[in-house]
Amino acid sequence: MIEPVTLAIPKGRILDEVLPMLAQVGIVPEAAFSDPASRALMFATSDPGVRIIRVRAFDVATFVAHGAAQVGVVGSDVLMEFDYSELYAPVDLDVGHCRLSVAEPVALAAGDDPREWSHVRVATKYPNITRRHFEARGVQAECVKLNGAMEIAPVLGLADRIVDLVSSGRTLVENGLAEVEVIAQVSARLIVNRAAFKTRSGQIAALIDGFRMAGAQRAA
Incomplete structure (x- = not known):
C-alpha cells in the first residue's frame, strides 16, 4: 500500500480561505478536523491518498523542507523568512492576502x-x-x-x-x-518538498494541477 501524501496546512488566518480550495481539489478533512474539542493534529481526508496535518504557520515550511510532509500551504512571508532551498513553490493560491x-x-x-x-x-x-x-x-x-x-x-x-x-x-x-x-x-502558496516531488511525482503533480485549477476557477 502506498503511503498517503502528507499535506501541512496552517492554523490561523489562511485556513478558512484554503478549506474551500481543498474541497475543490477533492480533499475534505474528516469530521474531527472541525471539532473544537479535538486535540488531534493529523487527519484523514476524503482522498485516501492524502492526509492532513494542522500546525503553526511557521512550522509548515519546516515540516515540508525536512520531508516530514511532502506538500504544504503557507504564506509567502514564511518562505521569505526561512528561504529553504528544499522547497519549491509552484502555485500562488491567491488567498491570505x-x-x-x-x-x-x-x-x-x-x-x-x-x-x-x-x-x-x-x-x-x-x-x-x-x-x-x-x-x-x-x-x-x-x-x-x-x-x-x-x-x-x-x-x-x-x-x-x-x-x-x-x-x-x-x-x-x-x-x-x-x-x-x-x-x-503576501499571499498563500502551495509548497512542495523537492526530493518528494522527484520520488512521488505522480501523486504530487496531480495535487499541483488540482490547486492550479481551483485557483483559476476562483479567479474566473
Missing part, C-alpha cells in the same frame, strides 16, 4: 521620514526579512525577536518600531501605531 510592513507610534510617525533612518530597533518575528530589508537601504537593524504581541513593544519601550503582517490595519490603529513602510505583499 496581506502585507509585511514597518509600523511605529503615531506621534513618532508624524515627523518621521524612513529615508533618513540610519539605525532602527525593531520588534518582529521576521528578523531575517527585516535585516535584509534594512541592509539593502544601508540601515543597521537591531531586531528583537517576538512571536506575538508585537504591537505593545513600542508602548513598553522594547523597540521603537515593529515589522509585522498587516491586513486591515485595525490592530495597529487600536494600539496607537501607524504603518510607515511596506516591505512585501
Whole structure:
C-alpha cells in the first residue's frame, strides 16, 4: 500500500480561505478536523491518498523542507523568512492576502521620514526579512525577536518600531501605531518538498494541477 501524501496546512488566518480550495481539489478533512474539542493534529481526508496535518504557520515550511510532509500551504512571508532551498513553490493560491510592513507610534510617525533612518530597533518575528530589508537601504537593524504581541513593544519601550503582517490595519490603529513602510505583499502558496516531488511525482503533480485549477476557477 502506498503511503498517503502528507499535506501541512496552517492554523490561523489562511485556513478558512484554503478549506474551500481543498474541497475543490477533492480533499475534505474528516469530521474531527472541525471539532473544537479535538486535540488531534493529523487527519484523514476524503482522498485516501492524502492526509492532513494542522500546525503553526511557521512550522509548515519546516515540516515540508525536512520531508516530514511532502506538500504544504503557507504564506509567502514564511518562505521569505526561512528561504529553504528544499522547497519549491509552484502555485500562488491567491488567498491570505496581506502585507509585511514597518509600523511605529503615531506621534513618532508624524515627523518621521524612513529615508533618513540610519539605525532602527525593531520588534518582529521576521528578523531575517527585516535585516535584509534594512541592509539593502544601508540601515543597521537591531531586531528583537517576538512571536506575538508585537504591537505593545513600542508602548513598553522594547523597540521603537515593529515589522509585522498587516491586513486591515485595525490592530495597529487600536494600539496607537501607524504603518510607515511596506516591505512585501503576501499571499498563500502551495509548497512542495523537492526530493518528494522527484520520488512521488505522480501523486504530487496531480495535487499541483488540482490547486492550479481551483485557483483559476476562483479567479474566473
